[in-house]
Amino acid sequence: MNAAIAPTLDDVAVLLPAYNCQADLERTLASFKEPATVHVLVVDDGSTPPVVAPAMPGLRIDVLRLTPNGGIERALAAGVEVLAARGVRYIARIDAGDLAVPNRLVMQRDWLDAHPDVGALGMRADVVTPDGTFLFKLDVPTDPARIRRVRFARSCFVHSSMMLRTQAVVDAGNYRARYRAAEDLDLFLRIMRTGACANLPQTGVYYELNPGGISATKRRTQIRSTLALQCRYFNPANPYDWIGLAKNLLHFVVPHTWLGALKRRVLRGAARAE
Structure with a gap:
């Protein structure tokens, strides 16, 4: 009887940008x-120390x-360039502070x-506080066709849970700083x-809701970038594009704390209903 072949992950590398976050890293x-x-590539974006x-x-x-600190867009692009040059087939993303579930990469x-x-x-995510609560x-849609339809009406991806086919990223032009704070979208x-693009139905990451994260500290920049992307890819025949446009305009004028509290209340209610 042949012995079982041990699995390897030599064709996968984790890409983790870091800036002044040693403990979280x-x-x-x-x-x-x-x-x-x-295999992990940490991109130190000018941390001191x-x-x-x-x-x-x-x-x-x-x-x-x-050096110096140039922002997550530059850090991710530089990391992709290094991993592509090494012949890495798949790039797994995660951010400092987030936690991976066992066997996510495999x-x-x-x-x-x-x-x-x-x-x-x-993959889907469990949202937790910095202390793990x-x-x-x-939740995210899983079917590629549905993702394509609703991509502006709702959040379809958890960036920290993504695994990217390296050649697809290179062919698309890599990460770029043109749409700051929305480089993933x-x-x-x-x-x-x-x-x-697709999602698996399983939870793949424990996502830390951090008041110092990009979604909070660069909220208006992120909304402006998202609106610019919506206008560029807008399809007037798709009702979800209209919903997404209205939603982001609302985000632009309503305080982040109000929307965050409402979102948490709705999601908690949905969880109790299950």
Whole structure:
């Protein structure tokens, strides 16, 4: 009888941008539990003091240092360039402070191997506070056709849960700073020009709701960028595009704290109903 072949993750690398977040970085790295060595590229975006790669079992960590601090868009683009040059087939995203569920990388890599038309694959998320307290589940549509229809009417991806086909990212033009704080949506829309994006129905990440995160600190920049993308890709025959436009205009004028409280109340109510 042939011995079982041990799984490997040599075709996958985790891309993790970091800026002045050593403790959060280490918590995130420690969360990876996979049946094979996990390769990680940390992009230190001008941290002071510089990020230090911890020694952790099961992880092989490299650090790419950028100076001065230039923002997450530049950090992600630089990381993709390095990993593409190394011949990495799949790039898994996560942010410092977020935690990966066990076997997330194997699950996503195997699914992408079986679906070569999909350029980006996400998962659902449990939203937690910085101390780990559960707040609510962040659901996302799974079907590529539905994602294409509702992509502006609702959040379709958790960036920190995504696994990207490296060639699809390169073909789409990589991350860019043209739409600041919405660099992920910009990339996914360009991938969907020629391919598909999808989500798995399982939870893949514990997403930290951080008041210091981009969605909070750069909220108006993010909304402006999202509105610009909506106008660029607007399809007047799709009612969901109209809904998304109205929704983001509302976000622009209503305080973030009000909308956040309403969203948490609705999602908690939905969770209780289940």
